[in-house]
Amino acid sequence: MAATIKDLARESGVSPSTVSYVLNNGPRPVSRRTREKVLAIAKKLNYQPNAVARGLSRRKMDTIGIIYTYLDADNTDYYFISILHGILGACMRHSQAATLFTSHAWEDVPANMPLYCNGRCDGLIVVAPPAYSGFVQEFSAREMPVVVINEIYPDPKVASVDIDNELAMYEMTQYLLSLGHRRIALFCGDANQSSAVLRERGFRKAFAEAKLPEELFQIVPGSYRPASGYQNALKVVKQPEQQRPTALCCASDAIAAGAMQALIECGISVPDQMSVTGIDDVPIALTTAAPLTSIRQPFTEIGMHAAEFLLARIAGDATVRQELLPATLVVRKSSAPPCR
Template identity: 30%
Template sequence: MVAVSSGKPSVYDVATAAGVSTASVSRYFRSPGKLSAATRTRIGQAVDRLGYLPSGAARGLAERRTGMVGLYSFSQHEPDELERSVHGQPGTVERITESGRPPCLFPLFSDEVLRGVELECTLRRLPLVVGWQDTEDRGVDLDDIAGRGDGVIVLPSTVSDDHLRRLSRHKPVVLVSQPVPDGIAASSVSVDNQGGVREVTTHLADDHGARSFWYAGSTQGAEFEARFRGFEGALRERGLPVPAEPFVGTGSRSLTIEAVRAAFARTPALATSLPDAIVCSSDQTALGVLFVLAELGIQVPTQVAVTGFDGIDAGHVSEPPLTTVRQPMDELGREAVSLLQQHLADDAVPGSVVLPVTLVLRRSCGCP
């Protein structure tokens, strides 16, 4: 009789009982066709006799691989979403009249990318570990996620280049919506940010006759820098003035609402000197702009057109519905998984992929 360890059986116990290597046990569960019929029979009998259940960690010990994909994201939570809801007393039904509060935003860019990663991992039968961290260090560290997976997918503005450089020496890395910095052996998948904003600005100028523009939103980070270049380029091609700086430089809807309110409070004359169009760097920014304009009684698109970028569902149900540049967010996630698996299979960096975007015309720009 073969002696095995007490307690929960391990991959080593199965290997000992079957008289094979731990790598063969792992192949039995992941690639049984690579084993002979006799070996499969011996391992199967040992598994049944011991009651062994494979784990990702055990497979990782046997093959130096876990089969797991890591995803590291940034937090797009609005500040008030981090607080838990306050409920009334059990057995009571509270009645409230609610107005003037914007609805919750979901799903956002990072949610849609995660959905794409989940879909591709499901089709490939890959386990997935996910983590995020915000600017106040809430969440988990990148190394906690990378240490559990064979490779990691990283969303923009989450870690420093130095951190990525160190990580890429030991793990395959795929960057989403960001270029690969110098000295980093990583793949990337992004979209045509510059071309998308150039197209929506061109539409406003050529099809709606807009001649004066504001730009709202962040210009920090590669994707937002590219969007502003697209805006700037379209205006310069037409000899139209380019704003010296964004009207507001915020990203989230809540911060945009605060910033736009403050701008109109500081300079009430803005309400009577509006541009023809406000081009926003994201849908979240655009929805914040729309919310404050509605508060002030400013009609969109009659008095000013507003456009966004991303294509989140909230823009479809806003009032008016938001004209936007839709990026294939779920496809970003799916392509990231494909690149990661290609890197693992070939032991070589696959390179970079740029996906096309789509201009979605709705009423906020003046289209029917």
């Protein structure tokens, strides 16, 4: 069995409390002789403090929880793992552990609320919940610090990290317009994600500012998955060539990859006959038939900042931050001026 603080106390001839003071460097001073003796014995016994006992006593487990749902591997793989990487990096730097909570659907989350708040975690990061989910505020009611990733929560008391989705799509649309495209289709993401709503808004804004008539663009609802892009592309392709858009502006790289697959199958070459753009800049963007023009999301930073915010709040910092991180346009070969 693992050595306990009592074993150390007995072996080194001092009381358990003194051992504790040595191990934690305080809060009471310890004489040099005692300190060295205890540390030597600790090393000899290969002592490791029990995190659970420590957590119970301090009411702090040095652990944060991460809540997400496994929607669809095609969609969430790179996105989630990169954010996770950012979160875990920050956790490691601060010697914190991370516990993962998953469920099949966001609807299951409220029922598990007690699970998240049973003392195991000191705070929570919620990754990409549906727009403005109500359960987020319940955590505050339970005095559980929370940071939301992937949307800026309307309640300024909820910390959140995201990119400026509206601006991102605004810039992408402007870029396509600057190439000379006039008829552009927007392939939207899941309407229940605030990112999808904001991206659509950015798209419309660019058109409005360019004073182009609404007839020129098509807003095609869908989801963030490749299948959505595939199906929507097939529909668009059926349109008579006069009305057909010259560019598909997709709300994600996954959508764009699906769309491009459909175009290839229909014998439409990218970018000669059709430009295609995505958002996210995930690895899939590099392996499509024509590498994707996209907007790079700083996933790792997003995760890292979220974790840093959360840890600061847990440590007592009362400021609630809501942060938009910069996203940058990456031009590749899937976009070109229209040939018509």
